[in-house]
Amino acid sequence: MKTYLECIPCFFRQALFAARSATEDEALVKRVLDRVAAQVPHIPMDQPPPEVARGVYAAVRDVTGVSDPFAAHKEESIRNALALSGELRSVVARAEDPLWAAVRIAIAGNVIDLGADPDFDLEAEMGSVRRDRLAIDHYASFQQSVEAARTVLYLGDNAGETVFDRLLIEVLGRDTVYAVRDIPIINDATAEDAERSGIGEAARIISSGCDAPGTLLNRCSRAFLEVFERADVIVSKGQGNFESLSGVEAPVFFLLKTKCPVIARHLGTKNGDTVLKDARLG
């Protein structure tokens, strides 16, 4: 997916939020915004937004000197998610179709996203997920592909959401690799966050090698690309991964909640809708 002009005000909003999380020095925060402003004329509009976001969050890091402004927030998100996970695990176990239940919970967990909306309500989301329909529902195709698969590559998104990803990985019951960002960016999960969430007990955790809030294949490590090419099924969580991989030729299933009007329009859904999309079904 390319970058839209609507993304530009949003990059400033994100830079402001991240910079203020890194420092209370308003002059430094302004300097971050000046840096982002200097990037605007050079934004590669034909590239996905995570490519641009790399530069935005690098400006936050460089100017404030804080490499992980959302560290505490990520820890809290994981803690909150772990507190819900026992109950949700029994919901999955009791479900008529545990795979469907785990998919819905994993998508609901995608509401944890500081880049898109810092004011999410995790518990409300978990409640509504069982009532609301998916706006794009390629579950039949997903179920079929999973049944036939030996290996799964699971592309993580936010810290905290990771806890719900583990439930889905367990239900998938496949040889699974869980890929995370190479460095802390927004509240996206790193290897450490994935470990803390218990993913290590259900999958092998690797870094994608990419320092963007998404999975930009041209910036991923060779080790990751080998897993990517061999995986029978790729589960891609969240907007950043969708923005990066939309249109790719691979057995990718996008699980996400739309949290921005641009992506909703791109998908043909309403903002706030939940999606399970088979990349090969166009």
Next chain:
Amino acid sequence: MKTYLECIPCFFRQALFAARSATEDEALVKRVLDRVAAQVPHIPMDQPPPEVARGVYAAVRDVTGVSDPFAAHKEESIRNALALSGELRSVVARAEDPLWAAVRIAIAGNVIDLGADPDFDLEAEMGSVRRDRLAIDHYASFQQSVEAARTVLYLGDNAGETVFDRLLIEVLGRDTVYAVRDIPIINDATAEDAERSGIGEAARIISSGCDAPGTLLNRCSRAFLEVFERADVIVSKGQGNFESLSGVEAPVFFLLKTKCPVIARHLGTKNGDTVLKDARLG
């Protein structure tokens, strides 16, 4: 009121919206955003947001060559407001306190604001205004000041809202000057818009001399400043005028609906609240 860092993403949002209203050429729209980006390091953060907005909307004008991108929208707003005005005039006439009714309607009309929120609902606003309380209510002081006043200076805000301003001007029953922006900016009323709204039958229309979406005294004409200094009561409509004149030493009453979290915080209200504030009551 100074400019806050939160205003910076908002300037980009506004520039995008205005540029897209002026042209369908996305490359031109991008060039507008580049121009605004070039202004960021030089934003006078100690000046009110309308001072910055001058430059933002000048970029839209200069790059697109369109001086009034919201001309059609302003005409439609005036038409819609005129269609409601007969009914609202009888509401005022039948009211126990016609001044109070006209004040509430004039504030409700302030919902018409493309800069802050292009998705306003005028009729819903007119319905709720009679139920909801003002978050800041200096009506007693306003009533007293109006009773003692011989002359009123009324600072207009958006085109369309102007129609409701006329109802209040009629109830005030004072020698009134109605001041408008010097040039088209956002959907703010110009002299032509005020005439079309029927203001000319209730007040003398003048330009403030200011080309910003607000009333920056250091950019107003001498003719306007003379009226400003002599007026017994100044009615200031909307956020832009509030941002410009907050803190000024003059008998100003701010009538507005808060449409941005920064102004709401500055006023100590919630976003979306309605306000009648005596500038002298701090």
